[in-house]
Amino acid sequence: MPMVSMRQLLDEASKGGYGVGAFNVNNMEQIQAIMEAARETRSPVIIQVSRGARKYSQDRFLFHLMLAAVELYPEIPVALHQDHGNSPETCRSAIDMGFTSVMMDGSLLADGKTPATYEYNVQVTREVVELAHARGVSVEGELGVLGGIEDGHGAGVDAMAHLTDPDQAVDFVEKTGIDALAVAIGTSHGAYKFTRKPDGAVLAMERIVEIHKRLPSTHLVMHGSSSVPKELQDIVNQYGGQIKPTWGVPVEEIQLGIRNGVRKINVDTDNRLAMTGAIRKVFADNPAEFDPRTYLKPARDAMKEVVKARMIAFGQAGHAADYEPLPLEEMAKRYQTEAVVG
Ligand code: G3H
Ligand code: 13P
């Protein structure tokens, strides 16, 4: 089947009351790991590509790998999404290439670090909605600011001080016409999210409940949602790594989010940890090894296991065959007739 609009995929998830993992990719092995996990669990899936991933892979390489993925796994609905688009131009180039969904992250300026004004965020996000919806492509916006900075998609701020304001969220969705809203609830990207198991003092799940009450038909997105399981940290450290003690977002909290309107859950770090642990193990067990296949294969397998576990936990497993994908032209028509902005 062709790549699917993220809007359709999330509308279906909403009907079914489940969430959909959005997994980041940079190379062939990661795409294969996700597609195999989707096949084994019969899951629809979102594959997402950051600006860094596009640069690393000369994006057309990655795009053609995605064409191979949909060709080889015709039973799996897949949306291809631009993660953290920093400008309308980044989103436009993704749409021109064939992405079915883009994130315009106007919570930050184009440098991906400096918090933007609300007016700027509304303006750039609406601009992207107009150009994307005309072509049937879905748009995710972000309101509030994520913490963390090392990956270039965070302001390095105290994440709790920049949580999404529920009233402003209503205004933002109304003014922009986005399909999905990323909310800031205290998470950040990367491995170092929390210094202890998070509770309500550092992870504001109640914001999601509040925002969902006011925006019951807007799909909510949780970024920075790796769980950073101790088992994965331990494998990396057992084989010479240096991951400091840390906590991520417990899967039960994500499931609470899913019961309250969260439909897209972004996971990258857990897969990075799984691959790195597997590669370190091969090198530790056999320092003479130098064929990349002998360490990339276990890395791919380790990532597949993480992705499968998340697909089952988020509830998307078993839903791959629930619906026929709509062509983007049909989505474009629907945006016009439903009088959605753009
Ligand atoms: O949003 C953050 C993702 O983990 C992607 O990170 O920019 O290092 O590819 P990246
Ligand atoms: P993690 O770093 O928690 O995996 O988050 C990834 C993310 O939010 C990508 O946009």
Ligand code: ZN
């Ligand atoms: Zn993110």
